[in-house]
Amino acid sequence: MIVHIYSALNLLWILCNSAILNSLQFALYLFVRPFDNALYRRIMGGVQALWMDMSSSCFPETKLEVTGELPTDPSRPAIIIANHQVDADWWYIWQAARFYQGAGNIKIVLKDQLKYVPIIGWGMRLFEFLFLRRSLDHDAKHIKAYMDSLIHDEFPFWLVIFPEGTTIHTEYVQKAHKFAEKTNRPKFEHVVLPRTAGLQIILDAVADVQPDIYDLTIAFPSYSGEIPTYDMGYDRKIDTQIPSMKSLLAGKKPGTVAIHAKRFSYSEAVSDLEAFLDNRWQEKDERMSHFIQHNAFAAESGEERQVLQLSHSVLPVFRLWFGVTMSFFLLPLVMLSFFPLYTIWVIYCFVYSIYDRTTNFWWPYIFNLVLERAVKTREGLRLKWA
Incomplete structure (x- = not known):
């Protein structure tokens, strides 16, 4: 009972602060954007970073153990791809960007329905996240116009996309295995076969700037390989320490979150995207197997291992x-x-x-x-x- 009350009050506090930022976002949209879109985006990036700092003070302190190479230069665009275990994956990617002063650069690819969620959805819409309807004809035109606009304004976007399309669950894994058999693509045990269409359109749209591609693999403490059913949602029977947005609202600290990051050039990805993604996801599957045994990712030759301790201050509020x-x-x-x-x-x-x-x-x-x-x-x- 106490946990539910705490979660409700925490959510109410976040929504209250977010609503205030919504008013600032609307003011910028009305009075700055019509005259200078590039300036509007730079200012909105600062508001976005403020929202992230503010929200971080409401959630448990974040500690990340990172192996490999994350994007660290906020002045350069990047595309970030990752496996999708739970609904909180985006939060930890955003926290990693926040550590390197890139919280205002983040743009996340999301389902179109989310932009209609009151307050939070409005904010994401004004932060110019990329909302897709999963209709190839519509999304192709929308992505092209969206990326062209960011490139025209020289905005250093860090675009986050989950090629798996949704969080992992047993029914979706079975569906992916059937599709893999038909198309002669690999089957995976701990991750889901990635989709290529959306990412291909994005890569074609950013050909003029050719950003680096960062492949992230995310794993959580005590992960044993359990895959929930669709009805279980983001809960687990065995891997109970794996976080969700619901558990974060309740103040439940997940421990140290592991992220493995590897950088690839634009040309490496775009030459044969399907083969590129299949190879990356094969590596992810092997990394997740290693994590199950050792509760950590192995650092490959020449890769650094570092712990990122994110600030947890009420000063932004x-x-x-x-x-x-x-x-x-x-x-x-x-x-x-x-x-x-x-x-x-x-x-x-x-x-x-x-x-x-x-x-x-x-x-x-x-x-x-x-x-x-x-x-x-x-x-x-x-x-x-x-």
Whole structure:
């Protein structure tokens, strides 16, 4: 009972803080994006990093044991692929990015339905995550336009995609095995056969920048290879220490999460994507088998092993609420200063136009220009969200 109350209060607190950030996101969308989309994305990246810092203070402290090479340069784009064990996988990938100051770079490929979730879904939508409908005709055009826009604005995206398509469960593994038999592709014991179509479209769309590909394998403490059924959801009967978003909300600390990362060049992946993914997932399956026996990933030749201890501070929440409090005092002062000056300026322009009709009375034209811009922006929004 106490755990459920704690989870509910924790979720309510996160939603409350996220709703405040939603208002900031909407303000940026309305007042910055129409004039400078690249600037809007840079500012929104900072808001995204703030949300991650704020949410981290509400969840158990994160400790990652990393072998291999993660992306560490926030000024360079990257594509991150990973196996998908539980619904919390994205959280730990984002935490790793946060350690290297890349929390604002993260863009996650998600199901289209998630963007309609109140508050959190709205935030992800304004963070410009990539939502797909799993309709190849629609998604291909959407991905192309999405990636073209990021590249045009020179935004250093770290795009996270789970090629397996969903979290692992026994029914999905059986379905993947049948598909592998038909297509002469390998079967795996601890991971699911990856899909290629979506990632292929993404790689084709980023050909101009050719980002590096980072292959991540994620495993959790006490993992024994148990695969849940679909009805079990993210719960386990044996591997009870494996986290989920529900257990994180309840404050249950999972221990040290293991991540193995390996970097590949764009050309290595794009030349034969199906073979590339099959080879990577074969390696993942072997790594997971090793993890079951040793509770750690083996460091390959030349690979480093490091422990990332992520900060767990309430300071970001304090900054957020301090900003909200100050806005209540400063915003009225700004408005009181702006409107009298604006009124005087309008009166001056009107009087001047009466006595000098040869002079263009230009302030109405500025007003009309702003209105036209607003109409075009609204039409663009309608097309984008359609």
